[in-house]
Amino acid sequence: MSAREWVRPEVRALTAYHVPDPGDAIKLDAMENPYRLPPELVDAWLERLREVPLNRYPDPAARQLRERLRRWLQLRPEVEVILGNGSDELIQIFLLALAARDRVVLAPEPTFVMYRMIAQFTGMRYLGVPLRGGDFGLDLDTMLAAIETERPAAVFLAWPNNPTGNRWPREQVERLIEAAPALVVVDEAYAPFADDSLLDAVGRWDNLVVMRTFSKQGLAGLRLGYAVGPRDWIREFDKLRLPYNINALTQASAAFALEHMAVFEEQAARIRAERARLSTALGAMEGVEPFASETNFILFRVPAGQGRAVFEGLLARGVLIKDLSNQPGLDDCLRVTVGTPRENTAFLQALRETLAAERA
Ligand SMILES: Cc1ncc(COP(=O)(O)O)c(C=O)c1O
CATH class of the missing domain: 3.40.640.10 (Type I PLP-dependent aspartate aminotransferase-like (Major domain))
Incomplete structure (x- = not known):
């Protein structure tokens, strides 16, 4: 009567979808929009929720x-x-x-x-x-x-x-x-x-x-x-x-x-502008290759063999992104979600420091 006996083999063969706990890190791992509902809309939204039975x-x-x-x-x-x-x-x-x-x-x-x-x-x-x-x-x-x-x-x-x-x-x-x-x-x-x-x-x-x-x-x-x-x-x-x-x-x-879609469209425009800034900054870093993006994230490649170490170096400096470096076709690739200008600047600084530490 064990799970091993009864759960379908294709289910047992799966690994559960893992979502890391970000702790206090700047969270740039999950393609979220970094902007919240503007304060002037929050009250109107809460009023609307008040009516929900x-x-x-x-x-x-x-x-x-x-x-x-x-x-x-x-x-x-x-x-x-x-x-x-x-x-x-x-x-x-x-x-x-x-x-x-x-x-x-x-x-x-x-x-x-x-x-x-x-x-x-x-x-x-x-x-x-x-x-x-x-x-x-x-x-x-x-x-x-x-x-x-x-x-x-x-x-x-x-x-x-x-x-x-x-x-x-x-x-x-x-x-x-x-x-x-x-x-x-x-x-x-x-x-x-x-x-x-x-x-x-x-x-x-x-x-x-x-x-x-x-x-x-x-x-x-x-x-x-x-x-x-x-x-x-x-x-x-x-x-x-x-x-x-x-x-x-x-x-x-x-x-x-x-x-209120205009609010979300304006946020998306800001994210696109920041994406361009991030991509240019990544491209200017020695050994870093950013790939073209029409999303709210950027995939980039770091020097051979350094993928995991760069991910960990960023995390140690308080920035969580996504490590894809062990996936087929994505050697040394990491994925960063576009955040607020401040978050992106913090990420770029942490990446510069991490790459320098790897070179040393
Ligand atoms: C291509 C693609 N489709 C769908 C989803 C899932 O979206 P949802 O939050 O609506 O389940 C994602 C999330 O990362 C995605 O990248």
Whole structure:
């Protein structure tokens, strides 16, 4: 009667998703927006929350929130939207709907780890096609060949990609959507920081779903993701959504946020400006190679063999970023989230000191 005997082997084989405790460190590891709701909005938001009846279940269809979201996104009537407790939950819903033994989930690698993890725990076969070394571009021929031979039930394209930060050419993504026999999820988690979007192309192909999240935009604590797609796909997915997956406080808060999107857009513009400053400063450091980013983070490479030591040196100096240096294709790579100007300056200073100490 032990867990070993009964828990499915693919679940036992997983390692739990690890989130480090930041302690007092400057937290630049999780692609959060460093800015809080401006003080002048906090009172209005709290007033709104005062009206929420916590004794009642939330609206299972989140009608008001979905309607506001549709209006903000200017969705056409023929496309449908589904909400998730973070976009992580949406990935889980998609794969629960498609899972069958030997069905394949395909994605370029390295990419967002939840595609692989959820494929594994829904009992599907995950296939990662390596990105080109050097610039993390798509290996289009290999992707197309894999689509042809493996007939994947789902293809995930993080656009722009996490953890590399780049956005592949739109024509390449469109080629993959056209070639795929089944669902293609274009994950636009970083849309607020990117220069292009496929949202307005939803409906042009019957297999394209575009997914986004409120997390990177300043509302990670709410846990709210959404996906937009053709009605027949979204209606099937909706059957697997647990009835009250978006809690009442999140529904009210997100509806409130949608009335004030200019605030979040202005914060995103500040983050983009800081991203440019960080990238230039990183590029000017000896032995450091920053990669192009259309997200709110920057992937950068440090001198060979120093990845882990630089991560630890930064942490010892009070800055937590993400160490990716032991992952395939990411030797000596670290990922820093763009913070406030002060945080970024502290990070740059800590990095200079760490690199100097490594050289000594
Ligand atoms: C590409 C990508 N998609 C989805 C997510 C998850 O977002 P959420 O907070 O909505 O679950 C992340 C988070 O890092 C991400 O990088």
